[in-house]
Amino acid sequence: MNSRLEWKVVLGAVIVLTVIIAALAKEGERRRAAAFLLAWMLPGAGHVFLGRWKKGLSLLALMGATYLFGAWIVGFRAVSFDDNPFYYVGQYGSGATFLLAQILGVEKAYPRQENPGWFDPGLLYVCVVGLLNLVLMINTLDLKLAPAPAAVPAATVAAPAPGAAPNPAPPSGPPPAPGTTA
Amino acid sequence: MKGLSYLFLYVPIVLVILTVLETCRSDDPVKILKRSFANFGVLTAVLIGGGAVVYLINRFL
Numbered sequence: 495m496n497s498r499l500e501w502k503v504v505l506g507a508v509i510v511l512t513v514i515i516a517a518l519a520k521e522g523e524r525r526r527a528a529a530f531l532l533a534w535m536l537p538g539a540g541h542v543f544l545g546r547w548k549k550g551l552s553l554l555a556l557m558g559a560t561y562l563f564g565a566w567i568v569g570f571r572a573v574s575f576d577d578n579p580f581y582y583v584g585q586y587g588s589g590a591t592f593l594l595a596q597i598l599g600v601e602k603a604y605p606r607q608e609n610p611g612w613f614d615p616g617l618l619y620v621c622v623v624g625l626l627n628l629v630l631m632i633n634t635l636d637l638k639l640a641p642a643p644a645a646v647p648a649a650t651v652a653a654p655a656p657g658a659a660p661n662p663a664p665p666s667g668p669p670p671a672p673g674t675t676a
Numbered sequence: 677m678k679g680l681s682y683l684f685l686y687v688p689i690v691l692v693i694l695t696v697l698e699t700c701r702s703d704d705p706v707k708i709l710k711r712s713f714a715n716f717g718v719l720t721a722v723l724i725g726g727g728a729v730v731y732l733i734n735r736f737l
Contacts, residue, residue, distance in 0.1 A: 615685040626696045633700040
């Protein structure tokens with residue numbers, strides 16, 4: 495498939511999904527849609543956006559290390575369609591890996607001289623990062639959001655009637671025991 | 677043995693997958709690591725057991 499057309503199709507699909515999620519989300523939970531889009535662009539970014547920055551950065555480090563290890567095995571080349579069509583599509587799970595695949599994918603991946611048997615697992619490592627990112631994207635839709643600051647409704651704070659005696663302050667705590675000094 | 681060295685790549689990738697899946701379930705890092713390693717042990721035991729059964733069947737039956 496043409497590389498420019500792939501970009502448009504994948505990006506269009508993610509944006510359409512984001513719009514659908516925003517439309518279906520409840521009022522006040524629409525930022526989940528933005529987190530969903532960010533999570534696709536960079537693993538863990540959605541969690542960071544929703545305030546789970548420790549978890550998001552840990553996930554980014556974990557996925558980044560996995561991707562780099564896989565890329566190192568296959569000579570810093572992305573998975574091409576000829577290598578394995580399934581692994582190739584798996585890269586689309588993350589915008590970062592997809593972008594790197596478009597940049598690095600000019601040349602075909604090749605097995606390292608010292609460990610030619612590692613070639614296929616290396617392609618798997620690169621692909622798994624994209625597939626695991628799909629799980630993280632779905633997880634952003636399931637995270638508990640921090641509660642928004644609640645405004646005090648005006649109706650619950652009743653103004654005292656003019657001329658009315660003020661209420662005595664309620665006693666705080668139990669009455670002092672006999673024989674004790676204050 | 678060098679030809680089979682790619683089998684060692686099974687360990688990190690499975691640990692990464694299990695850790696990410698556990699991270700989605702829990703917020704406690706200690707719990708995440710404990711459960712990941714426990715699941716890894718079970719998965720590996722099942723894999724080795726299944727491999728042994730298949731080997732024995734092919735060898736003796």
